[in-house]
Amino acid sequence: MYQFMCFSRWKACASLASFLIVASLGIPGTGAAQTTTVEKLSGKLVITGASTLAPLIGEIGKRFESLYPKARVDVQTGGSSRGVADVLQGLADIGMVSRAMKDEEKDLHAFPVARDGVGIILHKENCVQALTDEQVVAIYTGKIANWKDVGGKDAPITVVTKAEGRSTLEVFLHYLKLKNTDVKAQVVIGDNEQGVKTVAGNRHAIGYVSIGTAEYDTSQGVPIKLLSVGGVAASTETVKNGTFPISRPLHIVTRTPPVGLTKAFIEYAQSKAVHDIIKQQYFVPLVD
Amino acid sequence: MTSLSSNTLSRWSTDELLCWSLRGIATIAGAIVILIVVFLIVEALSALQHVGLLRFFTDPSWHPAEGLYNLTPMLWGTLFAMTGSVLIATPLGILSAVFCHYYAPLILARPYRRLIELLAGIPSVVYGFWGLVVMVPLIAEIQPPGPSLLAGILILTIMILPTIALMADASLANVPQQYLRGAAALGLPRWATIRGVVFPAAKSGLFTGVILETGRAIGETMAILMVSGNVVQTPSSVFAPIRTLTANIALEMAYALGDHRAALFVSGLVLMAMIVALVVSAGWISRERMYG
Secondary structure, eight states: OHHHHHHHHHHHHHHHHHHHHHHHHHHHHHHHGGGGSOOOOOEEEEEEEOTTTHHHHHHHHHHHHHHSTTEEEEEEESOHHHHHHHHHHTSOSEEEEOSOOOGGGTTSEEEEEEEEEEEEEEETTOOOOOOOHHHHHHHHTTSOOBGGGGTSOSOBOEEEEEOTTOHHHHHHHHHHTOOGGGOOOSEEESSHHHHHHHHHTOTTEEEEEEHHHHHHHHHTTOSEEEOOBTTBOOSHHHHHTTOSSSEEEEEEEESSOOOHHHHHHHHHHTSGGGHHHHHHTTOEESOO | OHHHHTOOSOTTOHHHHHHHHHHHHHHHHHHHHHHHHHHHHHHHHHHHHHTOTTHHHHSSOEEGGGTEEOOHHHHHHHHHHHHHHHHHHHHHHHHHHHIIIIISOHHHHHHHHHHHHHHHHSOHHHHHHHIIIIIHHHHHHHSTTOOSHHHHHHHHHHHHHHHHHHHHHHHHHTSOHHHHHHHHHTTOOHHHHIIIIIHHHHHHHHHHHHHHHHHHHHHOOHHHHHHSBOOOSOOSSTTSOBOOHHHHHHHHGGGOOHHHHHHHHHHHHHHHHHHHHHHHHHHHHIIIIIOO
16 A cells, blocks of 8 residues: 555655646746736835735735836835834835825825725525614623524524735724724634625524625525625625725825836736736725 | 675666665655754744733734733633544544455455545545535534534545555555464454454554544545634534634634734644644554554
8 A cells, every 4th residue: 555655745846846847837928928918117115004005015015016027016014003113214114004094194196096895794595684783892892692682582692704914804993993802703704705705604594705705605595694884785786886884995095196117017917907806805896 | 784784796887876865865855854843833833922922822812913912711612523523433433444455346355445545635625615615504504603513523524544455455454364374274253353353463554544533534634624613712512613823823824914913823833733642642552552
């Protein structure tokens, strides 16, 4: 048996190696076609700030680098405040701010790139149609533990929340004015998809995920439903026009009016060409 | 080794070359482990300085954003999930190997063994996904919420079962044929042979299997993250959700900054300490009982 295993492992190694050779031979061929675009833009862009935005800006940066091979985009995280501070001190070319701009930051040049919206989801078969903010707070703090107290069936509520540090959690708690220590949950999840699967697999669960994910999964027939909040339906449409309350704008900021490479990057980040990346990261693009 | 160095054929004989390259490879393997530990310590250092080791066990809860860093519930979570799964998987795995070797007809034994090997090759995220969409809803029917210590134990059991089953299979195959013939000549029934002759002869291999499966149970991340609920609490029953140390790192690392990030490296250090404890105790037990 061991001999058999050794043999198959060698075979796997060999096929992996040959795959790598083929793959590495393939790359230069595809790369050469893209170097025809403008080459005068070169240099390094340092972008720091909100960890919410970092993966998005990082992906946009990668695509930007492939368009302008001489440009380098360096993305670092450290929170929205660091983004603002670094731009003011000239340590970074662009700052990432995952909230509305404050009054004292009005002298910075802010460019919205996307919006972040968080929707509350229930299982499709749950007969509860709407919850007030007070009820959601009571459910998440453990004061209401049974669906019958909010007009549903007699069943214990499974509260699904997100792991510490996730931006979705931040937005949700900020809207409900809760601290994470107040939340009494039965399930803690990592990413949005795991949240959708958990709620879809449990008829008595309540959770919250990025609206983009929930909308996509609903359209794919996953048995979940989005609750409206404050009378506003939860959809990418209401997030886009700013009426949905559990949402926030995502900005990139500069100290001076952007020129050259910085300007090119900001224009690219606001363009339609990156909408697929924005949707991939479960944010909502702004322009149509 | 001394006889090798007195080889007079040439200055760089094949043996010497092999010896030095083996030394080099062994050094690299050892250095990697040491480098990882050093890296963990360096990354964890800022938390250890700001927070102090003691607070990782005495703080009221794990809320790193608010400066609370208690790891104890997750330590218990890891230990309970590991113990439960090892307790179920070990007898199952050993008995499956016994079945395969001494009871199953050949026509059944071969495909059965292949099946176990296949089980060993399935990626953990697939187990996790299956657990999340099939097993967790089933448990939720019995006792909500569903994602629980029980789900974690069951998924870990399925994942470590092939490790112990294959190790047990290999060590049973290594039991000398004379022992079996001797037992047969004495007229011992099959089960008495297995219990009195095969198990004692194969126990060091079986023991190694248990150590390997325990290591895998401690280290498993993705599947347990998906099925065990990840609530930081010491579980009060098997239906209560738990978070393991590995799941904690995987859940929070991507978004952690500063002391929070360093605290996750402390979880990594605690995990390393558990593995070291496991290996050391394994070495101690096997020296005392197996070969002594």
